[in-house]
Amino acid sequence: xxxxxxxxxxxxxxxxxxxxxxxxxxxxxxxxxxxxxxxxxxxxxxxxxxxxxxxxxxxxxxxxxxxxxxxxxxxxxxxxxxxxxxxxxxxxxxxxxxxxxxxxxxxxxxxxxxxxxxxxxxxxxxxxxxxxxxxxxxxxxxxxxxxxxxxxxxxxxxxxxxxxxxxxxxxxxxxxxxxxxxxxxxxxxxxxxxxxxxxxxxxxxxxxxxxxxxxxxxxxxxxxxxxxxxxxxxxxxxxxxxxxxxxxxxxxxxxxxxxxxxxxxxxxxxxxxxxxxxxxxxxxxxxxxxxxxxxxxxxxxxxxxxxxxxxxxxxxxxxxx
Numbered sequence: 001x002x003x004x005x006x007x008x009x010x011x012x013x014x015x016x017x018x019x020x021x022x023x024x025x026x027x028x029x030x031x032x033x034x035x036x037x038x039x040x041x042x043x044x045x046x047x048x049x050x051x052x053x054x055x056x057x058x059x060x061x062x063x064x065x066x067x068x069x070x071x072x073x074x075x076x077x078x079x080x081x082x083x084x085x086x087x088x089x090x091x092x093x094x095x096x097x098x099x100x101x102x103x104x105x106x107x108x109x110x111x112x113x114x115x116x117x118x119x120x121x122x123x124x125x126x127x128x129x130x131x132x133x134x135x136x137x138x139x140x141x142x143x144x145x146x147x148x149x150x151x152x153x154x155x156x157x158x159x160x161x162x163x164x165x166x167x168x169x170x171x172x173x174x175x176x177x178x179x180x181x182x183x184x185x186x187x188x189x190x191x192x193x194x195x196x197x198x199x200x201x202x203x204x205x206x207x208x209x210x211x212x213x214x215x216x217x218x219x220x221x222x223x224x225x226x227x228x229x230x231x232x233x234x235x236x237x238x239x240x241x242x243x244x245x246x247x248x249x250x251x252x253x254x255x256x257x258x259x260x261x262x263x264x265x266x267x268x269x270x271x272x273x274x275x276x277x278x279x280x281x282x283x284x285x286x287x288x289x290x291x292x293x294x295x296x297x298x299x300x301x302x303x304x305x306x307x308x309x310x311x312x313x314x315x316x317x318x319x320x321x
Contacts, residue, residue, distance in 0.1 A: 004030065007034060007051045009033075009051040010034075010055045011037075015247040017246075024246070028231065028232075028235055029236070039145040040145060043145040053236065055078050057216070059112055059298050061218055062304050066306050066308055071221070072233075073218045073221075074236050074237050074315055075218070075284045075321060076237055077216075077219075078217050078218075082207070088171060090171045090174060092191070095177065097195075099127060101134055101178060104177035106180065107167035107181075109139070110146050111150065113182065114217070115181060118297070121297040131153075132155045136156060140167040143163035144163055156302070167181070168186055169187050178195070211289060214290065288310055292310060295307060295308045295309075295313070
């Protein structure tokens with residue numbers, strides 16, 4: 001019997017490189033790997049199911065899974081990211097600390113995007129600023145790749161920004177007071193700065209307090225594939241774990257720097273001292289608190305129709321990992 005031929009959509013990361021190059025192959029599977037930017041990849045998978053297996057926004061997945069859509073996840077998390085660094089404010093808006101966001105005009109490409117879900121949860125839990133305390137302006141550059149439609153709670157002020165507008169430019173021009181999103185706006189500089197200028201210190205303190213390294217993306221597949229091939233989820237999981245191991249091995253190569261960062265070795269050593277030898281952990285067990293937190297945020301922020309349990313989110317054969 002031949003290998004199962006599948007199309008995988010995935011981002012361009014060191015930890016997935018060996019999957020993309022074919023250096024690591026899942027047992028029993030021949031992958032056609034399509035490398036795309038997150039926005040296009042998520043849109044095409046969530047809206048049209050164009051791929052057999054795909055990286056997908058974790059918040060989008062919780063919304064779709066809560067609605068009963070036929071997608072199921074494998075506990076592989078291609079993207080983690082602290083997001084205190086992803087809140088930007090107009091220098092003329094008088095915003096010096098999180099409490100100053102109350103009553104302000106906040107731009108966001110997609111209200112449901114994982115980065116924004118984590119930021120809103122963090123602002124509410126750590127600083128007492130709830131989503132309803134801000135006026136939300138959604139859309140702009142995110143309008144054309146909005147992968148799922150959601151209805152926001154009635155107490156959250158919200159309006160749409162036309163697709164032709166750029167939210168970062170609107171902050172710089174004084175049309176918005178702040179912006180949150182996964183990408184640093186091009187207008188960042190003299191008129192647009194970060195809410196947390198010393199974000200590395202703040203993010204480290206958040207990690208030391210909560211133990212959470214926010215998960216951005218997970219790996220999903222069409223549910224019928226998991227039913228037809230019960231061995232497939234574990235095969236994919238094992239391959240991604242091996243690809244990540246090779247990426248870690250490459251980072252530890254000190255004879256010549258594999259990445260264009262002068263202090264890469266110091267950075268890697270500092271990260272290991274804080275987060276251990278596997279700072280990008282896969283599997284359910286090591287990520288349970290993080291997953292439960294994100295699922296709770298998507299429900300409380302009015303995005304997911306119900307609060308998902310972790311056991312509902314992943315293929316049954318991978319729950320014990």
